[in-house]
Amino acid sequence: MDALVFWHWWVLGFGLLIAEILLPGTFCLWLGLAAFVTGAAAWLIPSLHWQVEVVLFAVLSFAAVGLWFRFRPADREQVEHGLNQRGRGYLGQVFVLVEPITEGVGKARVEDGVWRVQGPDLPVGAKVKVVGIEGTTLRVVAA
Structure with missing residues (x-):
């Protein structure tokens, strides 16, 4: 060289x-x-x-x-990027159940989609408040 x-x-x-x-x-x-x-x-x-x-x-x-x-x-x-963490934006918001929560699991209408929710047993149409997120499941309580 x-x-x-x-x-x-x-x-x-x-x-x-x-x-x-x-x-x-x-x-x-x-x-x-x-x-x-x-x-x-x-x-x-x-x-x-x-x-x-x-x-x-x-x-x-x-x-x-x-x-x-x-x-x-x-x-x-x-470091909070917000990418792939859409569920965090739902904390504190209220949604309506489209499937009853039975044995702790149900589904709620969230904007234009349906999300899996975990919480106390509630009937279809009940309002729920998001209190936490675990992966793609929203943890909810009765609103």
């Missing part, structure tokens, strides 16, 4: 960003940014030896990933 040119690092950076898009996670993003910064350094200082560029890339990669671990949310479960 004679020399690395700045655009080699930029191609690597673009490749890592594409990998970030195609693969789940956020790891390649930081390595891609480190490659871009290394390429910029190689462009600004053309006399850098390739060994120095590789060490610079390694140091920047470790620093970027370390900073990501330092500043990301510690508990990813606390």
Whole structure:
């Protein structure tokens, strides 16, 4: 290997960003940014030896990933995205049963659909209030 040119690092950076898009996670993003910064350094200082560029890339990669671990949310479960959690929006709302709740299970009309509900035994047409969610089942009480 004679020399690395700045655009080699930029191609690597673009490749890592594409990998970030195609693969789940956020790891390649930081390595891609480190490659871009290394390429910029190689462009600004053309006399850098390739060994120095590789060490610079390694140091920047470790620093970027370390900073990501330092500043990301510690508990990813606390991050509220709202995606695939439509039931949470129904907490506190009142709906009408379309199937009686017998042995703790029934169905209620929710907007334009029907949801499975759990709660005390109630007849068809009874109003229920949503007090919790367990997966795709709404926990209800008589309203």
